[in-house]
Amino acid sequence: MTKQRNAQLDALITEFGFSHQALADEVNQTAERMFGEPTLCTDRHVRRWISGDVQWPWSQYLLPLQSIFGRSAEAMGFVPRKSSRVPAPPRKPAETRDTSSWGRREFIGAGLVATLGLDGIPVNGRLGATDVERIRKVVPTLYRHDHALGGGALHGIAVHALQRVHHALDRCSYGDRMGRALYAAAGDLAASAGWFAYDAGHQEAATKLYNRALQAGILAGDGMLQARVWSNLAMQARFLQRHQEAVHIGRAAIESRQAKGNAWLMALLHCRQAVGHARMGDRVRAERSLARAETAYDRRSGQPPAWLSFLTAAELTGLAGAAHQALGRHGRAQDLTVAALDMLEPRFERNRVYYTAQHARALLDGGEIEQGVERAEQAFTLAGRVNSERIVGKLADLRGEARRFAHVPAAADFLERTQERRT
Numbered sequence: 243m244t245k246q247r248n249a250q251l252d253a254l255i256t257e258f259g260f261s262h263q264a265l266a267d268e269v270n271q272t273a274e275r276m277f278g279e280p281t282l283c284t285d286r287h288v289r290r291w292i293s294g295d296v297q298w299p300w301s302q303y304l305l306p307l308q309s310i311f312g313r314s315a316e317a318m319g320f321v322p323r324k325s326s327r328v329p330a331p332p333r334k335p336a337e338t339r340d341t342s343s344w345g346r347r348e349f350i351g352a353g354l355v356a357t358l359g360l361d362g363i364p365v366n367g368r369l370g371a372t373d374v375e376r377i378r379k380v381v382p383t384l385y386r387h388d389h390a391l392g393g394g395a396l397h398g399i400a401v402h403a404l405q406r407v408h409h410a411l412d413r414c415s416y417g418d419r420m421g422r423a424l425y426a427a428a429g430d431l432a433a434s435a436g437w438f439a440y441d442a443g444h445q446e447a448a449t450k451l452y453n454r455a456l457q458a459g460i461l462a463g464d465g466m467l468q469a470r471v472w473s474n475l476a477m478q479a480r481f482l483q484r485h486q487e488a489v490h491i492g493r494a495a496i497e498s499r500q501a502k503g504n505a506w507l508m509a510l511l512h513c514r515q516a517v518g519h520a521r522m523g524d525r526v527r528a529e530r531s532l533a534r535a536e537t538a539y540d541r542r543s544g545q546p547p548a549w550l551s552f553l554t555a556a557e558l559t560g561l562a563g564a565a566h567q568a569l570g571r572h573g574r575a576q577d578l579t580v581a582a583l584d585m586l587e588p589r590f591e592r593n594r595v596y597y598t599a600q601h602a603r604a605l606l607d608g609g610e611i612e613q614g615v616e617r618a619e620q621a622f623t624l625a626g627r628v629n630s631e632r633i634v635g636k637l638a639d640l641r642g643e644a645r646r647f648a649h650v651p652a653a654a655d656f657l658e659r660t661q662e663r664r665t
Contacts (some may be wrong), residue, residue: 245294250319252292255310257401259444262288265310272306282304295358297321309546312402327420344638358383358399360492363406369416369424377407377427380481381434382548389552393441400435400450407431412582422462429467433474434549440451440478441592443631448478465500466507470549472498473511481632489518490562506546508538510553520568535561552593560597567600572608579604592628603643610645615656618644622660 245435254643255265262285269283281302290296298320299307311318358380363373380403384396416424436451456502461466472495490516501507516531539558563578579601586594599621605614615635618640625633641660647653 246297246321247294248292248297250317253541254313254318255288255292255363255404258575259399259447260437261285261443268310269303269306272309273302276305276309279299280515286660291320299418301531304595305586310398312398319566328408359405363410364414365410367415369410369414369420371420371423373410374420374423374427377424377431379498381430381491384434384438385548385551387440388438389592390482392592392630393438393546394631397442397444397447400431400438404428404431404435404451404454422464422630425458426464426467426468429455429462431547432458433467433471436471437474437549440474441630441632441636445478445482451464452478455596466499466504468506468509469495469501471499473507473514476518477514480514480521485518485521489515489522492518501600505538505542506550506553509558510550513558516565516566517561523569525569530568532562532565550558552590554585554587554590556582556587556590557593559592560600563597563604564600567604567607570607572604575604576601576608589633591624592630592633593628595624595628595633596625596636599640602640606640606643606647609651612652615644615647615650619656619659 254415255262260268265288266283266285269287270281273281274284278388281611283303283306287296287299289301294344298304298315304315304320307318316360362376380400380630384400385590388396392448411428420504431450432455435446436455439445439448439451452475455470456471459465459471474490476488476491476495479485479491489582490509494502496508496511496515499510508627512531514536516528516535519528519531535558558577561612562656563575563582566572566578567575579597582597583594583601586597598617602617602621608614618637623642641657644653648657
């Protein structure tokens with residue numbers, strides 16, 4: 243068999259934001275969930291698949307790869323031999339299925355693929371209003387699970403859906419008016435996929451997806467979509483410690499005509515600007531942005547789009563707590579974060595972890611060490627239910643803060659208990 247580079251697999255790895263080693267680790271973890279024991283996949287295996295040295299991997303690698311990317315072996319660029327076949331995954335007794343932490347996330351994620359209706363998107367012919375509606379329904383379906391599962395469980399699914407949509411856009415026909423509607427729907431999906439990638443810790447992939455969403459927004463003439471993407475890019479810049487850039491991007495989003503006409507979006511943008519100003523030490527602008535966020539939130543009407551469904555009074559209060567924490571007002575940050583946690587609905591599992599960790603940090607910074615590490619322990623316990631690298635990073639920062647107080651027995655015990663714990 244002639245050796246040929248597997249460009250399809252290489253493109254998938256880039257699209258999903260994996261390094262060679264990260265994909266090997268994911269294969270091992272997925273295999274452990276499938277077979278009950280890990281494989282010995284390494285970055286060398288991944289390089290050999292890409293180079294074409296191995297054109298049909300062993301089933302112990304192939305089945306996990308199909309699960310990770312949501313594609314058949316051939317769709318990943320592998321070339322079967324005459325005797326090649328993909329065996330069925332091993333059957334596990336129903337009573338042993340793990341519906342907490344990873345098992346729960348993978349089970350729901352696998353079920354989601356079947357409910358998105360992607361098979362109904364044409365691969366040729368003419369696209370119409372029914373197809374626009376089918377694409378638009380994907381995003382609310384994904385977001386119904388995002389708040390509980392985290393972006394790590396949904397990123398790959400969203401990217402796969404987006405690829406199906408762009409395949410149709412490239413190969414089917416449609417008029418100008420329908421084209422704008424299709425690109426608006428595709429942009430909504432791309433922006434959502436970008437958010438899931440961001441939450442999953444795949445920042446390069448998130449940036450590419452945001453740029454794709456921005457391009458779709460321009461093609462669709464959808465200013466609201468463009469403002470949404472600018473908002474997400476500002477949040478990403480702040481996450482990457484580029485605080486001044488985040489404030490400038492956020493200001494551009496606020497000044498857009500579409501944002502000014504949507505109270506839901508304006509409330510979110512002003513809240514995020516408040517945190518940005520606070521991290522730059524600008525108390526006056528932070529307080530002004532918080533006041534404007536409250537005013538905008540009071541003017542909202544109707545229901546928010548799916549991607550803004552997290553924006554509740556609890557979220558605004560929690561973001562206000564984050565701003566005060568950044569300003570060094572630890573007591574006020576504690577009060578606001580506790581209020582946010584009290585108001586938070588049960589469906590927002592990831593945000594409950596996030597604000598529990600925020601409360602712990604405010605307690606530690608305020609000198610209440612024993613209460614802080616107790617709260618931090620709660621955050622670590624809750625975190626096992628979500629798949630979010632942002633949460634992992636926040637908990638790592640929390641441990642780093644607790645190390646400052648390692649001479650306090652409660653902090654020392656906390657550090658020892660969480661040393662080997664996976665979140």
